[in-house]
Amino acid sequence: xxxxxxxAARSNVGLGSKSRNEDSAYAGPELxxxxxxxxxxxxxDVASSLVVGELVHLDGExxxxxxxxxxxxxxLEEANNRLADVMEVYPDSDGMGTTCIAMVRTGTKLAVANxxxxxxxxxxxxxxxxxxxxxxxxxxLLDEGRITKEESRHHPQRSLVTRVFTGRPExxxxxxxxxxxxxxxxxxxxxxxxxxxxxETVGELLAQTGxxxxxxxxxxxxxxxxxxxxxxxxxxxxDAVHAGAGTTKPQVVGAASQRRGTQVLGHLTPxxxxxxxxxxxxxxxxxxxxxxxxxxxxxxxxxLRWLRRLAIAASVLVVLGAAGWWAWAWSQDQYYVxxxxxxxxxxRGVSQDLGPLSLSEPEEETDVRTAALPTYYQDxxxxxxxxxxxxxxxxxxxxxxxxxxxxxxxxxxxxxxxxTTEVPEGAVAITVDPDSLTAVPTQGPxxxxxxxxxxxxxxxxVPLGVPLDAGVGLGxxxxxxxxxxSATGTARPTGDDATPTVRVVYPESCP
Numbered sequence: 392x393x394x395x396x397x398x399a400a401r402s403n404v405g406l407g408s409k410s411r412n413e414d415s416a417y418a419g420p421e422l423x424x425x426x427x428x429x430x431x432x433x434x435x436d437v438a439s440s441l442v443v444g445e446l447v448h449l450d451g452e453x454x455x456x457x458x459x460x461x462x463x464x465x466x467l468e469e470a471n472n473r474l475a476d477v478m479e480v481y482p483d484s485d486g487m488g489t490t491c492i493a494m495v496r497t498g499t500k501l502a503v504a505n506x507x508x509x510x511x512x513x514x515x516x517x518x519x520x521x522x523x524x525x526x527x528x529x530x531x532l533l534d535e536g537r538i539t540k541e542e543s544r545h546h547p548q549r550s551l552v553t554r555v556f557t558g559r560p561e562x563x564x565x566x567x568x569x570x571x572x573x574x575x576x577x578x579x580x581x582x583x584x585x586x587x588x589x590x591e592t593v594g595e596l597l598a599q600t601g602x603x604x605x606x607x608x609x610x611x612x613x614x615x616x617x618x619x620x621x622x623x624x625x626x627x628x629x630d631a632v633h634a635g636a637g638t639t640k641p642q643v644v645g646a647a648s649q650r651r652g653t654q655v656l657g658h659l660t661p662x663x664x665x666x667x668x669x670x671x672x673x674x675x676x677x678x679x680x681x682x683x684x685x686x687x688x689x690x691x692x693x694x695l696r697w698l699r700r701l702a703i704a705a706s707v708l709v710v711l712g713a714a715g716w717w718a719w720a721w722s723q724d725q726y727y728v729x730x731x732x733x734x735x736x737x738x739r740g741v742s743q744d745l746g747p748l749s750l751s752e753p754e755e756e757t758d759v760r761t762a763a764l765p766t767y768y769q770d771x772x773x774x775x776x777x778x779x780x781x782x783x784x785x786x787x788x789x790x791x792x793x794x795x796x797x798x799x800x801x802x803x804x805x806x807x808x809x810x811t812t813e814v815p816e817g818a819v820a821i822t823v824d825p826d827s828l829t830a831v832p833t834q835g836p837x838x839x840x841x842x843x844x845x846x847x848x849x850x851x852x853v854p855l856g857v858p859l860d861a862g863v864g865l866g867x868x869x870x871x872x873x874x875x876x877s878a879t880g881t882a883r884p885t886g887d888d889a890t891p892t893v894r895v896v897y898p899e900s901c902p
Contacts, residue, residue: 394499394571395637396420398629399605401612402644405583407621414581414625415439415489415647420639421496422450423627427509427581428646429488429555436646438474438489442556443647445470449495450641456500460566463495463502467556467564475558488557491564492523492579499571506564507555510585512597513569514576519594524565526554549586550622575631576600583624584615597628604628726754726784728791729775735759735791737784742775754781757788763795804894814893823894 398418404411413428413435426442428435446466454462470491478485490507505511505523508530513522524530528551532538543549556562576597584593588611596610608628615624625645725741731753740751761769768791778784803811803820814820 392499392573393634394573394631395634396423396496396629397604397632397636397638398423398627398642399603399608399638400625400627400642400644401605401608402623402625403612403616405620405623406616409623411436412623412625412645413439414583414623414645415443416579416625416627416644417443417447417450417641417647418627418629418638419447419450419641420637421452422446423492423494423577423579423629425492425509425579425581425625425627427490427507427583427623427625429490429552434484434487435489437477437484438487438556439645440647441473441477442467442470442489442491443643445473446493447641454495454497456497459495459497459500459502460568463493463504464564464566467491467493467504471556471558471562474556478558486557488555490552490555490581493564494577494579496571501569501571503567503569504564506562508550508552509579509581512578512580512593514578514594514597515572515574517598519590519597521590522567522569525552526565527552544589550582571631573631573633576604577627577629577631578611579627580611581623581625583620583622584611584626586622587615587618587620587624604630724780726778726781727751727775728772728778728784728787730761730773731756733761735761735764735772735788737781737788738775739781742777754784757792759788759792759795764791765794768794802896804896806891806893814895815891818891818893820893820895823896 400416400418402412402414402416414426415428415436416425417423424443424446426439428437428439449463449466474487474489478487490509491504492509492511493504494511495502503511503522506526508525508527509523510521510525511523513520527549529538529543529546529549531553532546533540533543538546554562578593578597580593592614593611596607596614599607599610602610605628608626611626611628612624623645723740725739727738727742729736729738729742735757736753737755737757738751739754740749743750761772764772772791776787778787803814804823805811805815
């Protein structure tokens with residue numbers, strides 16, 4: 392059976408400290424919208440009126456039941472995008488947000504969208520049902536069974552919402568379709584009503600079917616005020632009646648009505664309604680309206696703007712400080728082994744600098760001199776050796792100490808058979824397996840001498856003083872036979888391009 396809507400919208404600033412109404416509501420033959428601008432956000436009144444203004448075009452447009460929900464969802468997405476556009480152009484409005492309940496009707500079908508903690512109720516057959524679900528911290532506690540419904544009514548965080556329109560892409564409402572029947576009564580309200588008036592009392596008032604929607608709406612506002620509501624309170628009451636008995640004049644209340652109380656938008660086309668509400672959402676007087684702009688409707692205080700910016704800057708500094716402290720604390724649990732003043736040293740921290748700030752400091756100087764280590768390990772220490780912890784650093788030092796105590800100074804055999812302990816600059820060094828040699832040299836303070844009893848190296852093939860290049864291609868004027876001392880092999884390159892080649896022999900105890 393065809394139905395129509397008989398409706399009324401009411402709003403009041405409440406008894407709190409708010410000097411302006413941040414709620415906005417619109418009631419029309421095919422559209423009901425209620426938005427609660429966030430009191431804790433900048434320009435909440437602008438946010439609520441802007442979203443209402445962006446949805447007005449849905450009233451009076453023809454939509455099929457099949458695409459009704461898609462149309463509503465698209466319109467809400469565009470309204471949310473509009474919030475983002477306004478905040479980008481007007482920095483003073485940055486951070487504004489709003490809840491929203493929107494219902495679009497075609498025939499007996501009703502598309503419902505809801506985001507935030509404003510509520511919608513359906514009274515059918517004397518039974519009151521909440522047909523929206525709050526997006527709030529308290530609702531989450533209820534869903535998890537951590538508090539009871541009775542406790543939720545007085546919870547100190549009951550006004551903390553978890554999802555509203557803020558201009559971000561992820562702000563998405565809940566969507567559903569419902570069937571309207573004659574005799575149904577619908578109520579949309581902001582939390583200025585439900586936070587201060589018990590649901591049972593609301594149900595009793597809505598159940599007075601002998602009263603018109605306007606009379607019920609007035610009673611709901613009055614009982615919220617008697618309950619000392621500290622918030623703006625806004626309600627829309629709509630009855631589903633037979634076709635031809637519905638209300639035809641749209642009503643706008645709250646911030647969307649230029650903050651002047653209830654305004655009736657006569658017989659305007661949808662485009663004219665949208666244009667009028669668009670002007671109201673931006674604080675622009677209607678054409679021909681010579682009213683001055685109230686002081687409370689003027690630009691926001693620059694002092695408040697700077698305070699907000701300082702608060703944001705302070706928050707950023709706190710986050711950066713916490714991150715820096717964590718990084719520093721982490722670095723102080725790291726260890727590595729390096730060199731300081733020629734001594735192997737354990738460092739605490741990481742072997743890097745952050746500008747002028749050093750991220751490490753010496754923890755312990757050991758008794759191991761870097762010069763006592765094999766050349767390879769000297770380089771490793773100077774480049775630093777990372778440890779997992781302090782115990783790991785101690786293990787590395789113990790291994791280095793063992794290398795130093797093993798006397799791992801190499802024997803360098805020059806092409807002419809003489810020996811030294813360092814590879815000459817520009818020479819090519821080849822490590823030789825000591826097992827392939829037969830003579831036994833021992834290391835003196837500055838030179839290597841030959842002895843048959845020393846145990847530092849295995850036997851060398853020839854006595855010292857004789858070129859040791861036979862069979863290994865070291866070059867030279869010729870190799871010397873081990874038995875006769877006569878030259879053998881090939882000639883060594885001579886001239887400026889000749890590169891001397893030396894053999895390096897390490898003691899058996901070296902790694």
